[in-house]
């Protein structure tokens with residue numbers, strides 16, 4: 001996208017956009033790209049839809065609950081549009097991709113629909129609709145976009161020290177419960193040189209921590225002409241002097257290689273945290289989920305990691321109430337949580353998703369049993385997390401300071417490499433720097449401590 005476009009006066013100049021993001025980090029980052037496009041078109045961000053000329057809802061369809069939140073927000077917009085007929089409404093993301101024209105029919109006040117592979121089309125639409133010809137441009141942009149992973153879209157990030165960078169799009173795994181391969185399409189990796197360039201630019205803008213994003217980052221580079229795998233990519237990024245910390249999400253246990261563990265061990269900027277979704281402790285359920293590993297194999301990978309990096313934190317995702325999950329399968333998940341002692345988990349009730357193969361499996365579990373299993377999992381894990389956090393009391397940790405805490409406004413907040421949130425009293429000039437904190441108190445979701453000193457590297 002050229003600078004001309006940014007500086008040239010166009011009909012969008014001074015208009016305001018409201019952008020609401022539903023769902024995961026992937027979507028949050030996609031929204032940063034949408035905000036980048038809208039800002040380059042001369043528009044500014046509005047905090048409320050009532051003051052906006054353009055509204056974009058970036059949707060998520062991973063579970064039914066996320067979908068419902070979107071529908072209730074969209075419902076509210078009908079009267080907003082009635083009161084302001086010039087208002088343009090766009091629906092982006094996975095629900096847009098999945099429902100397509102049906103959404104336009106059901107909600108005639110929606111103007112534009114585009115999928116995760118067509119974010120670049122937002123620019124064309126916004127420019128056309130800015131002409132205000134009175135004609136409504138009803139449009140859907142949902143086609144598979146073979147060029148998308150080569151595109152360099154402008155990104156409007158929140159100011160701060162942490163930034164997210166996409167390294168690959170889509171997923172080829174087809175886990176039986178998951179809608180992602182249908183909404184985000186096949187797996188495609190971005191060229192390593194583009195990623196390198198983006199991370200270098202972030203480092204010179206003052207970002208100090210980068211999280212490399214993809215549905216399955218361990219298989220980065222598959223089917224690419226360059227012979228670069230994920231470990232090679234990490235080594236490249238590691239060379240960027242002013243980028244001090246590197247993280248990545250999400251990994252698939254099947255693709256977690258010894259090479260990657262050795263790379264994490266060898267590169268000092270790699271954060272000692274791995275998010276490795278287990279989903280279930282029962283081999284029968286893992287097989288039905290099409291996960292491609294047994295609990296034993298998962299455990300072996302964790303042992304490999306813990307042997308190489310004993311200090312590393314491990315978090316996971318768990319689904320309860322998958323079709324056919326008997327009480328003994330659920331107990332296998334509880335046993336796995338006790339044995340693995342994860343630092344934290346995200347746990348979900350299984351939610352049937354259109355197109356996915358699990359919908360047709362026998363033995364769907366009723367809501368009540370799912371809710372009971374979910375609270376048992378959460379109760380168990382909350383004890384484990386608290387116990388693990390307690391072990392930090394009395395120790396000194398290195399924290400990258402992000403800013404003032406939202407919940408505790410007079411304290412600064414930051415994270416350890418292992419992704420623990422640490423709050424402490426400090427001053428503005430600690431922000432963006434690495435500091436040593438002595439932990440005095442561990443809570444369920446965060447650690448509290450006293451500032452010992454600031455490191456000279458910033």
Ligand code: 5AD
Nearest residue numbers: 177178277317318348349350351353
């Ligand atoms: N129901 C419940 N949880 C799901 N996830 C993905 N699809 C579903 C579904 N249909 C969870 C998985 C995945 C995380 C991002 O969301 O645990 O790892």
Ligand code: SF4
Nearest residue numbers: 171173174175178180
């Ligand atoms: Fe969904 Fe499985 Fe792909 Fe993750 S790996 S996005 S759970 S299909």
